[in-house]
Amino acid sequence: MSKNQTVEQRYLPEIQRKEIDELKTTVKGASQKIIADNIARMKKADSHRPDTMKYFDDIANLFGRRQQEIEAEKQKGKKIIGYLCLFAPTELISAADAIPVRVNSGWYDTSKLGDRVVPVEVCPVIRSTIGAKMIELSPFLEQSDALISVLTCDGMTKLSEILSDQKTIWGMNVPRVKDSTQSLRFWSAEIKHMKTQIETFTGNKITRNSLKEAITTSHRATKAFRRLQELRKGNPVIMGQDAMLVNQAYSWDDKKRWTEKTEALCNELEKRVQQKDWVCSPDTPRVMLTGTPMFWPDSWKLPALVEEGNPKGIIVADEQCSGERILNDPIGVDEWSMDDMLNAISERYLMASTCPCFTSKDGNEDRINWLLNKVKEWNIQGVIYYVLRGCMLYAMEYNRVKKALDKINVPVYYLDTEYTREDVGQLKTRVEAFMELLNARIDF
Amino acid sequence: MSTAKEFWRWHEYRHTMPNIAPVSDDIITAGVDVGSVGSKAAVMVNGQAYSWGITRTGSNSPESAKKALDLALKDTALSTRDLRYIVGTGYGRVNVPMANKAITEIACHARGANYIWGSSVRTVLDVGGQDIKAIKIDATGRVVSFLMNDKCAAGTGRGMEVFADLLQVPIEEIGAMSLKVEAEPEPVSCTCVAFAKTEAIGLLRKGWSKEKVLAAYTRAMAVRMANLINRVGLEPALVITGGQSKNVGIVSRIETLLGVKCLPTPNWRDGGLDPMVAGAFGAALLAKALYEKTQQI
Numbered sequence: 001m002s003k004n005q006t007v008e009q010r011y012l013p014e015i016q017r018k019e020i021d022e023l024k025t026t027v028k029g030a031s032q033k034i035i036a037d038n039i040a041r042m043k044k045a046d047s048h049r050p051d052t053m054k055y056f057d058d059i060a061n062l063f064g065r066r067q068q069e070i071e072a073e074k075q076k077g078k079k080i081i082g083y084l085c086l087f088a089p090t091e092l093i094s095a096a097d098a099i100p101v102r103v104n105s106g107w108y109d110t111s112k113l114g115d116r117v118v119p120v121e122v123c124p125v126i127r128s129t130i131g132a133k134m135i136e137l138s139p140f141l142e143q144s145d146a147l148i149s150v151l152t153c154d155g156m157t158k159l160s161e162i163l164s165d166q167k168t169i170w171g172m173n174v175p176r177v178k179d180s181t182q183s184l185r186f187w188s189a190e191i192k193h194m195k196t197q198i199e200t201f202t203g204n205k206i207t208r209n210s211l212k213e214a215i216t217t218s219h220r221a222t223k224a225f226r227r228l229q230e231l232r233k234g235n236p237v238i239m240g241q242d243a244m245l246v247n248q249a250y251s252w253d254d255k256k257r258w259t260e261k262t263e264a265l266c267n268e269l270e271k272r273v274q275q276k277d278w279v280c281s282p283d284t285p286r287v288m289l290t291g292t293p294m295f296w297p298d299s300w301k302l303p304a305l306v307e308e309g310n311p312k313g314i315i316v317a318d319e320q321c322s323g324e325r326i327l328n329d330p331i332g333v334d335e336w337s338m339d340d341m342l343n344a345i346s347e348r349y350l351m352a353s354t355c356p357c358f359t360s361k362d363g364n365e366d367r368i369n370w371l372l373n374k375v376k377e378w379n380i381q382g383v384i385y386y387v388l389r390g391c392m393l394y395a396m397e398y399n400r401v402k403k404a405l406d407k408i409n410v411p412v413y414y415l416d417t418e419y420t421r422e423d424v425g426q427l428k429t430r431v432e433a434f435m436e437l438l439n440a441r442i443d444f
Numbered sequence: 445m446s447t448a449k450e451f452w453r454w455h456e457y458r459h460t461m462p463n464i465a466p467v468s469d470d471i472i473t474a475g476v477d478v479g480s481v482g483s484k485a486a487v488m489v490n491g492q493a494y495s496w497g498i499t500r501t502g503s504n505s506p507e508s509a510k511k512a513l514d515l516a517l518k519d520t521a522l523s524t525r526d527l528r529y530i531v532g533t534g535y536g537r538v539n540v541p542m543a544n545k546a547i548t549e550i551a552c553h554a555r556g557a558n559y560i561w562g563s564s565v566r567t568v569l570d571v572g573g574q575d576i577k578a579i580k581i582d583a584t585g586r587v588v589s590f591l592m593n594d595k596c597a598a599g600t601g602r603g604m605e606v607f608a609d610l611l612q613v614p615i616e617e618i619g620a621m622s623l624k625v626e627a628e629p630e631p632v633s634c635t636c637v638a639f640a641k642t643e644a645i646g647l648l649r650k651g652w653s654k655e656k657v658l659a660a661y662t663r664a665m666a667v668r669m670a671n672l673i674n675r676v677g678l679e680p681a682l683v684i685t686g687g688q689s690k691n692v693g694i695v696s697r698i699e700t701l702l703g704v705k706c707l708p709t710p711n712w713r714d715g716g717l718d719p720m721v722a723g724a725f726g727a728a729l730l731a732k733a734l735y736e737k738t739q740q741i
Contacts, residue, residue: 310538310546411589425535426575430592433550437587440551 082144102251106295123390124419225327240315285438291386293322452605475727478536481573485512486724505536529735556726558585571688622658622693631664666697685722
């Protein structure tokens with residue numbers, strides 16, 4: 001037996017090193033171009049974009065500065081712990097002196113590679129993440145020493161099996177009924193188990209002080225995040241696609257630096273509010289996005305169509321686990337004892353989530369309430385319900401959401417798409433017709 | 445020299461309304477609807493249909509737009525210089541060089557259907573060459589909500605052209621022919637243009653008549669359209685616009701499936717308002733509204 005022989009893979013196909021390298025070079029080149037094009041377009045959409053956005057543009061380069069920083073930390077012996085779902089308690093990772101980084105794929109090109117492993121009917125986020133692993137495209141996924149996979153939807157559940165061919169995977173079992181004491185008890189046990197797992201893996205003990213510091217860091221980030229969202233309540237001072245990038249960059253950036261930069265961005269935006277310096281006319285239809293997560297870079301296809309269309313809309317809020325849900329809710333700690341902090345983390349990650357993986361049968365109206373509250377507070381005039389084909393949970397909740405929005409007379413448009421650029425022309429017609437509809441309600 | 449008969453080719457024509465003599469004070473506007481298969485242009489005088497033209501869309505959208513508008517203006521007292529405002533619509537709306545503004549075909553068909561059939565229209569089914577749209581509208585012709593099929597051409601006008609060619613039946617006779625069956629066959633299982641063609645060849649080999657094959661395909665298309673209408677929520681009166689509004693096989697099957705009658709299609713062969721031009725009519729009307737807005741200061 002040659003010593004180069006690899007362990008047999010249960011899920012992933014065997015691919016020759018040469019093919020991996022070739023594909024990686026091609027897709028990476030294409031992706032770098034898409035990232036650059038996205039940013040160039042975003043700059044064009046807002047002719048005097050806030051200066052602080054330069055920082056986020058830099059962090060948005062997935063193959064750039066942040067990859068190098070993480071690599072340097074890794075060389076020094078730090079563990080990198082990736083996660084695939086927002087339920088992963090990142091504070092525990094930070095408290096063990098490891099780096100948390102989200103690794104869901106936003107690359108359209110790799111979804112076609114994923115088709116070799118799972119059928120095309122499967123959600124493209126899953127297929128694309130598999131494809132990214134196959135050609136070692138994703139810097140953060142490759143750098144991860146272990147992955148936390150929360151078993152929420154079917155896609156996430158099976159994705160963790162497939163990735164286990166090449167990665168250490170820790171599955172977390174999330175209850176499907178939210179409002180019950182036994183669910184919280186069960187989930188708390190999962191959180192405590194995860195703490196032990198992280199401690200063993202990193203060799204670092206999570207102490208009362210280190211956890212307190214990690215939670216405090218999150219609190220500060222949430223505060224900065226909320227300040228930014230407050231600024232989106234009034235006349236538009238920031239393009240939605242810029243704000244969405246800021247929010248999402250948190251999941252791979254350094255937490256403290258992100259907070260500092262977001263505060264700086266808010267300072268800049270506050271000056272613009274005083275100068276009544278808007279990014280678009282205040283009568284531009286105000287749009288909220290909800291549904292399947294949108295991952296940078298390729299999924300900026302839709303925000304671009306909304307904000308650069310004819311007529312255009314302005315995205316002022318979202319209810320997505322790739323956007324505002326990342327930081328909306330602080331961890332509510334009463335006393336800074338280890339037990340209390342762990343309980344607070346358990347509650348925050350379970351109770352604050354509006355993921356459609358929960359049943360609403362037992363009276364859980366959290367997602368609907370979030371949406372209705374946003375509509376009211378952010379003065380939303382229309383909602384785009386975004387669904388990637390194969391994303392069953394969001395698709396199946398549409399009617400319930402539509403009924404709730406119908407009651408308050410807010411139009412909602414169901415927009416289904418794929419990880420492809422081929423449907424841009426058709427999507428443009430659909431999005432623009434929806435913006436015309438919203439405009440006609442304001443004034444024609 | 446022999447040329448193969450082009451069964452898919454539909455009637456390209458133009459029409460001028462009699463008894464309208466535009467004068468210089470009139471507000472003359474135009475709508476140009478560049479679809480994936482057909483390009484339509486309509487000229488209106490003070491918001492009344494004056495002339496229109498329908499032609500096939502070529503590979504170049506700007507040229508197709510110009511061709512349609514020239515056709516609409518041909519042999520009239522008007523020229524492009526008389527047009528105060530032009531709205532471009534349809535798939536190629538951004539490539540209508542003479543247009544002052546682009547508006548989606550969804551808003552234009554809504555407005556156009558309101559113009560052709562009046563304020564009672566609440567649901568519009570637009571079956572174009574490449575897509576199907578179900579649109580709910582209010583009494584003023586504004587869009588309330590809409591649905592559109594996904595990106596493939598399944599169950600659309602383009603699919604009908606493929607069938608006309610395959611079965612060697614002139615496209616304008618397809619609808620009537622599909623109704624000449626004793627009993628309605630099961631619909632074909634797939635309306636995808638590529639697969640339906642394969643399935644149809646199989647059925648012909650099995651000994652099915654052309655009529656029966658057409659009935660099975662038309663039925664499948666109608667089911668798809670009826671589903672789209674049901675999803676958007678059917679509210680009478682229902683009308684059908686776009687090229688397929690001329691296909692009696694489609695119209696009568698949708699009526700049967702939904703259990704409602706569509707408002708009758710105007711006799712366009714005799715100078716009636718052509719529902720295939722609905723988008724261009726709507727665009728010309730919106731052009732008038734936009735022109736008037738520029739005048740009030």
